[in-house]
Amino acid sequence: MCAETTTPETDFKSTLNLPQTEFPMRAGLPKREPEWLDRWTRLDVYHRLRSSAAGREPFILHDGPPYANGHLHIGHALNKILKDMIVRSQQMMGRDARYVPGWDCHGLPIEWKIEEAYRAKGKSKDEVPVLDLRRECRSFAEGWIDIQRGEFKRLGITGNWDAPYLTMDFHAEAVIAAEFQKFLMNGTLYQGSKPVMWSPVEKTALAEAEVEYHERTSPAIWVAFPIWYFADADGSFRELVETGAITGENPVDALTDLAAEFQQASVVIWTTTPWTIPQNRAVCYGPDIAYGLYEVTEAPEGNWIETGRRVMLADDLAEATFAAAKVTGWKKVRDITPAMLRSISLGHPLCNVEEAGGEWHFDVPLLPADHVTSDAGTGFVHTAPSHGDDDYQVGLKHGLQMTYNVMEDGSFREDLPLFGGELIVKPNGKEGGANEAVIKRLAAEGRMVARAKLTHSYPHSWRSKAPLIFRNTAQWFAAIDRPVGDGLDEFGRTIRERALTSIDELVTWTPKTGRNRLHSMISSRPDWVLSRQRAWGVPLTCFVKVGAKPDDPDFLLRDAGVNARVVEAFEAEGADAWYEEGAKARFIADAANPDEYEQVFDILDVWFDSGSTHSFVLRDRDDGSPDGIADVYLEGTDQHRGWFHSSLLQACGTKGRAPYRAVVTHGFTLDEKGMKMSKSLGNTILPEQVVNQYGADILRLWVSQSDYTADQRIGPEILKGTADAYRRLRNTLRFVLGSLPEDVPTLPEDISELPDLERFVLHRLQETDRDVRAAYAAYDFQRAWRSVFELCTLDLSSFYFDVRKDALYCDAPSSERRRACEAVLGAIYDRVVTWLAPILTFTMEEAWLERHPGEDSSVHLVDMPDTPEAWQDETLAAHIRKLRAARRTVTGALEIARRDKEIGASLEAAPIVHLSEEYASEVTDPELFADYCITSDVRLTTDPAPQDAFRSEDVPGVGVEVVRADGAKCGRCWKVLPDVGGHAHAGVCGRCDAALTELGV
Structure with missing residues (x-):
């Protein structure tokens, strides 16, 4: 190993090829990340990718919409970062990965916020005209969408932020109404009286997904x-x-x-x-x-x-x-x-x-x-x-x-x-x-x-936190066991049959337990309650005959012309059109006598809204899915009874099958002790806090290190550990960037020309590439990160870089060994930076710009490079593993010798290495093995090791005696060699003398 000091006679430091880079060890992420965000905005990275990826196979992750009603919590961050890692990795593996973020804008969570404001002023919502209330709800949602969009973007989330989908957009409201009308027309809609979960405080029915359980x-x-x-x-x-x-x-x-x-x-x-x-x-x-x-x-x-x-x-x-x-x-x-x-x-x-x-x-x-x-x-x-x-x-x-x-x-x-x-x-x-x-x-x-x-678990509204009751009311239902009259019978005749077939035959599940959970729910669930007694949402756009009973054939007005007029009005004016004076006569027109019908003013369950998003996002948008089906839905495990569930039921009632090909489920976020986060306990971790202290990349790295399929823990000590792993990786990147020359040599087509050590690294790159791509394809980010991190820390920093520092620093510029190493470093850089770009979005951009500066340059505009299968060489890998095992034994012996003051640096040693037959056949080149061990020389022998030789329990075939190297210390590379002092340049070894001559010293 080389030293960066001087000898008394000559200062050789300026002749060494020491690492030089502007990539700092201290990242300063909280301050610098916003600069990269601004840069990506200027570059319009997302839309440039859509243009360059035209013609590729599309990949669609459909976004489950969060409510636009408050600042983000750590669960939001986990969810959106996972989605972003999926989209970015699929894009960089060759797909046209589109991501349209969306928001749920209707329903109780937002209406409740407006009601709270009314109550604070001593006013009841019942005193407010319904159109005024709806306008206030819309304005409230718009304000929070802008806030949340900025908070999501700060986490490095890519997507079509300029054109998200909103369930309150006029087109969305028109489509939701049209999707409801399909239930009206296909015979599955009915009005029934049965007990439903009811909130006396909010005066509305609730879906199971809106219920939480507390001790009472x-x-x-x-x-x-x-x-x-x-x-x-x-x-x-x-x-x-x-x-x-x-x-x-x-x-x-x-x-x-x-x-x-x-x-x-x-x-x-x-x-x-x-x-x-x-x-x-x-x-x-x-x-x-x-x-x-x-x-x-x-x-x-x-x-x-x-x-x-x-x-x-x-x-x-x-x-x-x-x-x-x-x-x-x-x-x-x-x-x-x-x-x-x-x-x-x-x-x-x-x-x-x-x-x-x-x-x-x-x-x-x-x-x-x-x-x-x-x-x-x-x-x-x-x-x-x-x-x-x-x-x-x-x-x-x-x-x-x-x-x-x-x-x-x-x-x-x-x-x-x-x-x-x-x-x-x-x-x-x-x-x-x-x-x-x-x-x-x-x-x-x-x-x-x-x-x-009796103290027991009891259902409460997740919004008002008030206890619920089961109450018999007249509600509107979608019958899930009634034959659907739409002719889409490939996967079953009823909604339940279609849903169960989709679960078993059409959808893959990560983790697989998600299948069992949703299958059980669908198998035993009752009919879907569609109606809510609220004001902010898409109304049930139907009319009932005055005096008729629900089971009368003419109870519901089923008329295609009426439906079309409703949808057309919603497209132009939004769902507020339903509440305008004269709406009933306007929509019924000449289809029937308006006086004979009553207009329904219940609103649709908000889960019907979000369950319908596949129709106006995947089906209707240019950046949607060619067949209206998403490649993946990803949400928390609670969405088995929420969005996964309602989307499945809704799509099975309107298109005959699930709207997704895969469902990925993540757990909840807990504190470091495994307790649920709550303000009262003071154990909440907010995304903003992490970003301001560490940077968004540390939060992203925490997500990738976690097994997201289970509940994840987060807290100060866990984040410190995450930051430490980040620093180790950053140190690896810094060494690579500092060691790469301006003109990185090209790897030869026939890599057999390279030294074994370089070919081994290429083998590991090929192994890692396969593993990373498989992990990303399986949405296993923990495995993707671990594969790259272990390569960087165990194979590169602790071994390859350690061994090759001497050649990089001290060999002559024309040295084949040094040029081979530089070529391999280039291959390492190209892959590590792109492999990790989906996870460490900001850091990999920084590393990319260090090598590829330019106004239009970004790592997020490129793909992961192909890694030739020809690089794979398991025979060589097995050989190197033997060398590394023997090296570990030598290193252990040197540590003891240093501790006992027998030597100072390892380069002062020339150990005698006693090898069993098993190792003697692998460790054959003393000069090469000395380089591996970072010693000045090594003597290999098959003689039995003396009793006092150092042995390692896990390498029984190797024994080591540490002896001092013969010769003088080279003033440039610090190796102790017999030829030092016998060359044109005083005080150096033959290799350094030749290098100095080439450098013109």
């Missing part, structure tokens, strides 16, 4: 439903006799006695939603659960359930129920068979309230249901078909009555006896008085058995 304490109650009568149900009495459940000479008398026994008993249910008891229409039991009739034999005085009371319970839950009811003694009276249960009819627990006017005076059937378990509760499930999906399904099966007792604000209807006007949830999101009112009345009627408090 609810009142749990045990309630007694009186047994009203015992009657023959489907021949149950005969079954009772035939199975021996009824015995004696007179079965009729026995049945009479049993009926009398039951009529003194109650069936006990358990619920955490007391407010749903007024809506109860059945009680369900599990057909395979063992039940018994129990009698209380001992209870405290004044207890809700007294001594002598009889109740039916699941055997496995009796003890826990009595414990909750503070019962101290009980006995089992008899087993209860399924035939007995089928013969029982109950009364509502409020059936005898005189002032209720008969509201609850009806039979409550006892019904079998598979969803009932004996895990908790009593084994009997209170069933309110209007307030739960399982309940609703039981109601459909058995024809139970739907109730409409709960209003949109979460209050009971005013004329509901006993409870009219009581709130389930207050406007501030706190619990209202409905639960307690119901409990008090049940206690007054003697129907309460026990109560407790």
Whole structure:
């Protein structure tokens, strides 16, 4: 290795070919990155690529739109950086990679912000004309789009930022309406009444993707439903006799006695939603659960359930129920068979309230249901078909009555006896008085058995953070099991069939678990609720006949001319046209009598908006997809129930298949301890903070180092580690840039002319190129980064550069060894800079401009260079691996010798290396191996190594004795050689003497 010092006699430093570069070790990214952003804007890199890539195979990553309602968080940064790395890598591997960023502009998140502003001024949104409210929402979204666009661009994200897609653009609104009309016309749209997730605070239905779960304490109650009568149900009495459940000479008398026994008993249910008891229409039991009739034999005085009371319970839950009811003694009276249960009819627990006017005076059937378990509760499930999906399904099966007792604000209807006007949830999101009112009345009627408090995971609105309820409302649905009347039956006749076929046959999944998750959701999901009771969005552009029922054939106005007029108006004026005075008559025109129809003013679920984006982005834009299908959708794992899900359903209803060929899913961002980030914990990491402290490239490098398919951690210590890896890479680049001459030699076509070491590096370049391209193709950025980083640190900086510094610094300019090294350095530079350009966008531009200055120059305008397969040489690689193993042993011995002051620098040594037969056949050239070991000489021998020779555990065939080199120290290269002092130039070795002569010294 060469030194950069002087000898007493002569200063040889000026004759050395030391690295020279303006590429600084300190990057200064926070300050310099904006300069490159401005440069790319001047160059118009994105559109120049579109022009130069014309004719290439297109690659389309379709952007899942974020909401335009606030500053970016670290999850946004992760998402957009991943997308950018995909687009850039595909472009540099030879595709025409287009990226149109987009924004979700409609729906509750933005309308809620406007409502908050109204409330701050003491004003209600209901007081504001709908068109004024919509204009304010549009203006709000426009402002945040500009802010977020700047924040995304600061992260180095490339794309068509001048022409993004917005769901509130007039053309987008027209297309969303037209896509909805396809459901209207193909027979899948219907109006139905069923329980949906409802936000009393926001007064609208919510999709599952708009729901988050938080811990909540609810009142749990045990309630007694009186047994009203015992009657023959489907021949149950005969079954009772035939199975021996009824015995004696007179079965009729026995049945009479049993009926009398039951009529003194109650069936006990358990619920955490007391407010749903007024809506109860059945009680369900599990057909395979063992039940018994129990009698209380001992209870405290004044207890809700007294001594002598009889109740039916699941055997496995009796003890826990009595414990909750503070019962101290009980006995089992008899087993209860399924035939007995089928013969029982109950009364509502409020059936005898005189002032209720008969509201609850009806039979409550006892019904079998598979969803009932004996895990908790009593084994009997209170069933309110209007307030739960399982309940609703039981109601459909058995024809139970739907109730409409709960209003949109979460209050009971005013004329509901006993409870009219009581709130389930207050406007501030706190619990209202409905639960307690119901409990008090049940206690007054003697129907309460026990109560407790239960802390459990409960659904909340992700916007208002208020608790939700299941509420039966009239909503508009897309039927996912009804045949779609569009003739696009290649992948199935129904939306569900098409979606499942797409998942299994048409889409690839990264990670593969994404397939299972979405398949499970689609397999079991109910019909899609399309309607929302809001103002800011695309309306459900349909009309219903006055007085007609939803199942009447002429309930919906289906007319192509009406649809066309709506779409034409939206294209010119936006969806506000629906709310203009006279809109109904304008759109219906002569297709029907407008007075006979009502205009629907619900808006579409915002997920329908974003689910439709494939139609106005991929299909309609010049920079869209030739077949309207994206190569990849990439979002967070929550989008299996969000955008991936809604896009799949929407496209399967309108184009017959999924709108994507691949789905890539990333996890969530957590703090360094693995905890969810929150302002209250003070552990949030904002993209702006990272960019201002470290630079966007450090954030991008953190993304590439992470396994994004799982949750990722980020924090100060992790970012320090990322910055350290960046510095190591930058050091490699700096050495390459400093060592490359102006005229980089061209590699020979026949690389066998090169030294083994250079051919090995070319082999590693070929290996890395294959690995990097495969990793980018699989969207595996962690693997792409690791492949390049390991090449740079392990093969180049720690080995190749270490070995070749001597030749680069000290060999004569015409040296074949030095010129070969420079040619290989050129190959390294061309590849490392382009391989990493998709990840370290700014740094690789800096490195590129160091070699290719010019106003029109940019690494982002070029492709990754081809790497010839002829460079691959596994035989040579195996040989070099043996040499490196032997070298490690020599290096270990030299370290100990330095520590023990036996030598100073490694060039003072000429070690004796004892080789086993295995290594002797590989390590054959002493001069070459001395260069590898950075010693002045080396002696190779197959003699057995002495007992005190240094050995390495992982290289058992090599032993090393460290001895000092013979000769004098060359004043130029610092090698200790016998010939120093015997040449024209005093104090140097023969190689340096020749170099000095060539240099004219």
